[in-house]
Amino acid sequence: MKLKLKIWRQKNNTTKGAFKNYEIDNVSSDTSFLEMLDQLNVELEERGEEPVHFDHDCREGICGTCSLYINGQPHGPHQTTTCQLHMRSFQDGDSITIEPWRAQAFPVIKDLVVDRSAFDRIIQAGGYISANTGGIPDANAILIPKPLASEAMDAAACIGCGACVAACKNASAMLFVSAKIAHLGKLPQGQVERYERAEKMVAKMDEEGFGACTNTGACAAECPKEISLTNIAMLNRDYMKASFTS
Numbered sequence: 001m002k003l004k005l006k007i008w009r010q011k012n013n014t015t016k017g018a019f020k021n022y023e024i025d026n027v028s029s030d031t032s033f034l035e036m037l038d039q040l041n042v043e044l045e046e047r048g049e050e051p052v053h054f055d056h057d058c059r060e061g062i063c064g065t066c067s068l069y070i071n072g073q074p075h076g077p078h079q080t081t082t083c084q085l086h087m088r089s090f091q092d093g094d095s096i097t098i099e100p101w102r103a104q105a106f107p108v109i110k111d112l113v114v115d116r117s118a119f120d121r122i123i124q125a126g127g128y129i130s131a132n133t134g135g136i137p138d139a140n141a142i143l144i145p146k147p148l149a150s151e152a153m154d155a156a157a158c159i160g161c162g163a164c165v166a167a168c169k170n171a172s173a174m175l176f177v178s179a180k181i182a183h184l185g186k187l188p189q190g191q192v193e194r195y196e197r198a199e200k201m202v203a204k205m206d207e208e209g210f211g212a213c214t215n216t217g218a219c220a221a222e223c224p225k226e227i228s229l230t231n232i233a234m235l236n237r238d239y240m241k242a243s244f245t246s
Contacts, residue, residue, distance in 0.1 A: 007022060034056050034082060067112075157227065158175075170213070178234065195246075
């Protein structure tokens, strides 16, 4: 395959960036999108040019690091992570536009790499659970109804990639925050600080500069782990109760 690439290049978060055009040939349809970028970087280095900087880690779709905006969609044309997107999703001769996440709370570090540490600070604001577990408890010591356990596990599947923020017209982090809230809020161990946790995490989300949620559903549509919008409803309920009792 021969492709035309339009890639955002930016030295750092204090300088202006711009798109730069590249052409790449002999791309196998079986390679992943990140492997295609690896191939481009090898060619750039051979020509004495600076390679394109982009985030990656496990390349197995479970770490959430590979945050790229591809042809106007977070992670590209399929509801998956960028590292699990393969070049067979494109055609020979295609033009592909590659950008970093666009959000005030995700400042560009360099090229396609953004700083998503705001997510870490939101999680940190949620604090810890104070349930006294003592030593290593038996797996069946705390009985949890199967529906609640399943819902908690579904919420815990969030990998914090930021696709929900990138897809939202307001750059809202509500889907991410609601997944973290639901993960603990649906389990008995997370009940003690449940409402306080919601209040603190929402306050931190606002402080970090994320926008408001308008329930368009774009976040869930692009989420590679299919986090449900019902978690946002739970977050809103918990936050409302926290506001009345705090």
